Structures are given as structure tokens and as C-alpha cells.
Amino acid sequence: MKRSSMKKRLRPLLLAAASLTVTVAASACGPANEAAVSAKPTVAGAEPSTGSPLSPQASASSPAASPAPASSRPTPARTTSTPPPKQAIVEHTAAPRTRAAWPRVTFARLTFEIPPGWTLTKYGSDACVQPAYRAGLPTTFGCAGIAIKSGSIAGNELRLYEARQPGGWYAATDVQPCPVRPTLADGSFNGITSGTSSPPVESGLRPVGSRKAAYDRWTAACTSGYRFSPQAWHLPVSRVLFLDYTGHAETARMLESVRFPG
Numbered sequence: 501m502k503r504s505s506m507k508k509r510l511r512p513l514l515l516a517a518a519s520l521t522v523t524v525a526a527s528a529c530g531p532a533n534e535a536a537v538s539a540k541p542t543v544a545g546a547e548p549s550t551g552s553p554l555s556p557q558a559s560a561s562s563p564a565a566s567p568a569p570a571s572s573r574p575t576p577a578r579t580t581s582t583p584p585p586k587q588a589i590v591e592h593t594a595a596p597r598t599r600a601a602w603p604r605v606t607f608a609r610l611t612f613e614i615p616p617g618w619t620l621t622k623y624g625s626d627a628c629v630q631p632a633y634r635a636g637l638p639t640t641f642g643c644a645g646i647a648i649k650s651g652s653i654a655g656n657e658l659r660l661y662e663a664r665q666p667g668g669w670y671a672a673t674d675v676q677p678c679p680v681r682p683t684l685a686d687g688s689f690n691g692i693t694s695g696t697s698s699p700p701v702e703s704g705l706r707p708v709g710s711r712k713a714a715y716d717r718w719t720a721a722c723t724s725g726y727r728f729s730p731q732a733w734h735l736p737v738s739r740v741l742f743l744d745y746t747g748h749a750e751t752a753r754m755l756e757s758v759r760f761p762g
Contacts, residue, residue, distance in 0.1 A: 602757070605620045608738070611758070612754055612759065613753065613754060619631075638679035641671070641672070645748060648740065648741070649661075650740050653739070668716060677690065679746050692720055701718060701719055709759055716734075717732075718730050728745065
């Protein structure tokens, strides 16, 4: 009887202890714990808000995982294309051109080259270097190329030649025919009408071979209106005068090739 009565006394105490345990467990899962859960950070990569921490109500209205803003999205790696290497520029140096040989002749103790197909014609102390075939070419004082005078040289109207002499190229006392078309279409004479006694328009020193010559250039004209510029290179020591009446491309090389005796 004593054991059964003791059990009856202990039963109310056990029921009270069990009730107390349930109450404590329920309080541990209450509002305080819910607030702690809502204060946890949002999805990784999201930009944090400014100001006070989010309240439980604000966190409840916000989506659990908002998409990351465009500016915070990872930028794909930029690939850089390497340009192809430039081809090396190779300069090819052309072989120097060798000048074609010109025949060398001698006059007034000077040697010089003349163009192929040209001839040297001598008239005592004078000479003319001109093309072998000269039909239709400008011709002055019977020379269709470069005239050469030596010794006692006749200048303007047969006076002794001097550098810078007015009309020094014109060694005649009468009217000479124009270098081109001596006869006009109507059959009249086409003569040299100006420049026969005019001073040079250009004077100075110009090279002839290894020496300097007194250079003069004049202007002249014909009845037909044809104009030309006689040029002269005078070597007073060698007593030689080169005359190019109408201008030839070959004159420069011929003068450059002059060689003096000794």
C-alpha cells in the first residue's frame, strides 16, 4: 500500500515538470529568434543597402534573391587580337646606269666627245659638230649643231670676239636667214631681224671640262616671229669659242667631256 500511494503522489510532480519543459522549448522558437534570422545578409554579390538594418517587415516584402545589377555582373574577359606582323620592306637598289660611249674627236688641240651619228666638219680655224642627217633641222651660219671657233675669233659683225659683247654671236654684216623656214609661205625672205646687236641677257662663268669659260646668252627673233637664244662658251687662254645657236640637249655632255692638252 505504501508503494502505490507514493506513485500517486509523484504523478502530479512529473506532469508539472513535463509542462515546464514544453513551455521553455516553445519560448526558444519565438519572435526573438525570427528577428535574428531576418538580419542575415542577402544573396552574395548583391549591393548592400544604406541606412538602418532591414526590419523584419521589409525583409518579408523583399524577394529572397534579387538579380544582381548590370554594373555588378562579372565582365567577360576581353580578348585582344594580335595583328599580323608587317612584312619587311626591302629596297632594291637599281644598278647604276652606265652612259653609252660617245666617239672622241680632236679640234684646236682639244679632245671631246660628240654624239653618235654626229660628225665633226672643219673649215680651217672653224668647225661644226652636227648630225650627219640634218635635213629640216634649225641651221645658223651653215651649222645645224654646235659651232666651234678658234684662233682669232670673229664676233659681232666680224669684230674681234669679247665676252659680254652685244650681238657677239652674230658674225655677219648682212641679214642672215632664220634658222627655221628661211622662206615664208608667200615666198618672201624670212630673216633674223632682232638680237643681232643686243647685249647678252645672261652672263657668267660656266664649266667646260676642268676649266671655267665666259658664258653669254642672247635672244633673237625672225620675221616669222620665231625666237631663239644663242649661247657662247669662251676659253680665252685656249682661244676657243663654242656656240650653240638654237639649244641642243647634247651640248652639256660635249662640253663636260672636253680635255685640254698637257
